[in-house]
Amino acid sequence: MDVLALLADGFATSLSPLNLLIVVLGVTAGLFIGAMPGLGSVNGVAIVLPLTFIVPPASAIILLAAIYYGAMYGGAVSSILLGIPGASTAVATTFDGRPMAQQGRAGLALIAAAVASFVGGTISVVLFTLFASPLADLALAFGPAEEFALVLLAFTTFVGLGGDDVLKTVVMICLGLVLATVGLDLISGQPRLVFGDLPGFYSGISFLVLAIGVYGIGEVLHTIETSKTAPMVTPAKLTFRELGAGLREMNRLWKSMSIGSFLGFFVGMLPAAGATPASLMAYGIARSTSKRPETFGKGNIEGVAAPETANNAASTGSLLPMLTLGIPGSPTTALLLGGMVMWGLTPGPMLFIEQPDFVWGLISSLYTANVAAVVINLALIPLFVWALRMPFTVLCAMVLVLCIVGGFAPSQKMHDVWLIAGFGIAGYILRKADYPLAPLVLALVLGPLMETSFRQTMIAEQGNLLAFVQRPLSGSFIAVAALFFLLPLLKHLRRPARRLEPAE
């Protein structure tokens, strides 16, 4: 089979000593980032991205993907040992993971989380391998009209499925898109929105500056507010006997783990959904299909396995549209996309034709990352228990230093560091007022593509706006986008009393 040959070539790349080392390093860093409450995959990737200049571009992306993967495994560690989710994606893991730890079964819960993550990750990587080429082939038929419609569709998923306030989501999408237009006009080359001719704005606002600001500085400010007291770490130790018992126990959970994997993969592909809702849905399904649903929430191992398979599968799922269509399925993959563009690798169908070595190297590295993650995760548990005792103030101070230096390094302009501070403080305040930040980052990353594709279509079609609807593919994307956009309105009409719902 064609795919197998390509994948074999990919393994030749990903199994090179440098890339293997990078996967191990990335997964280990990701595990720590995921395990630390307050830092998730998106914060980790944003902070580490400027440091990846040290390796060649392809390896840098493999490193970031490995961090993403590791963070998904690591999130469960603090959910179980602290009762605080290490990242929002691991919220559902606390429901049964924490009770298990309190009953003295922390070791078993950690094994369940690691093995379930491995199963979810592996099943979804196989699905990824099967879907990647056909989807890229389909995307080859896309013209600018289809590209515009697809980006529009990505944004409307936030409106229809994001669950945040619709008006606030719209504000954030528009703000991100407008910030993306700062700098030189893509077509005429004239400067625009340079705010009093500040030279720093001529090169535009880098996605990295926004991401480090919002996810680095903003997160530190948020952590200062939320973590005033040091949490209690539940001790956990792991023996080989426990490991054997855990694996036997996991063997009975194939049903919820496969549901979690498939569900996670497909939910993960949607930009607005992703790992957090996927894991909550998988938890819900596992509970409702269980023979003893009353044991959920009281330390049922299935309640750990189901969300952990789903969130790992979702992280792989969100890579699929990013790599094949150039539309990221999550904020973290939006940063990966921005990083790839920065390295001169433009995601999308052409990447599969022009850079097959890179694409299949990355895909095969996901297989190795999974193996590395489950082994390192189980081996380093004593180290995690120790690291989780690190006070938040030490962690925050280090993150601040990395944000400042990491923000300066790529362009070496103090202008960017000031912007990072500004975005960080503004992002913190907006987040506090329940404005969603993921659409903002996604909009800044996708803004240039959206504008060029729109203007190219308009030029080609002599200003005929109907062109977007008349082409079959773009027409169907627009129709689905319109549906997503109308979804909140329909809900609103059916339940008018919900208008007074308070925003926390």
Next chain:
Amino acid sequence: MLRSENLIAVGLMGLSGYFMLHATALPIGWVEGSGPGGGAFPFWLSAIMLAAATGILVRNLRSPRDADAAPFFDPETVRAVASVCVVLLITIALMPVVGAYVALPLMLLWYLRIFGGHGWRVVVPLVTITPVALFFFFEVTLRILLPKGITEPLFFPLYAAFF
């Protein structure tokens, strides 16, 4: 809560208006022969943003919330967050003047010792090791020079040794 929410909505409205003003520097309508003008995209998106932010404000004003809802900020949080923000801004302002290798350790010293209340056994190693690690990672390995300001001459012997 409500007042802060309204302030944020008004701020966003102001921001979108400001963007619209700047966007009009380039044509915002149809340019014969070259499609939509360079200002069109930012202008009309800012207009949508203005409309949505106005919608948020109007909705807040029309549906007053519970008076005893949690306040947006409690005084303790404001003090902690604001002091970190101020120190962050001071650090960034100091970087081009006294250099990153003075400004960043000073920030760490403040954060760990005064804000975090850690003992010297934690503070001293972190404050001394961090700049050394930064120097070797950025300057020696990546050849990215961090701002040095007036401390630049002190680095000449180091440059001579490593470059």
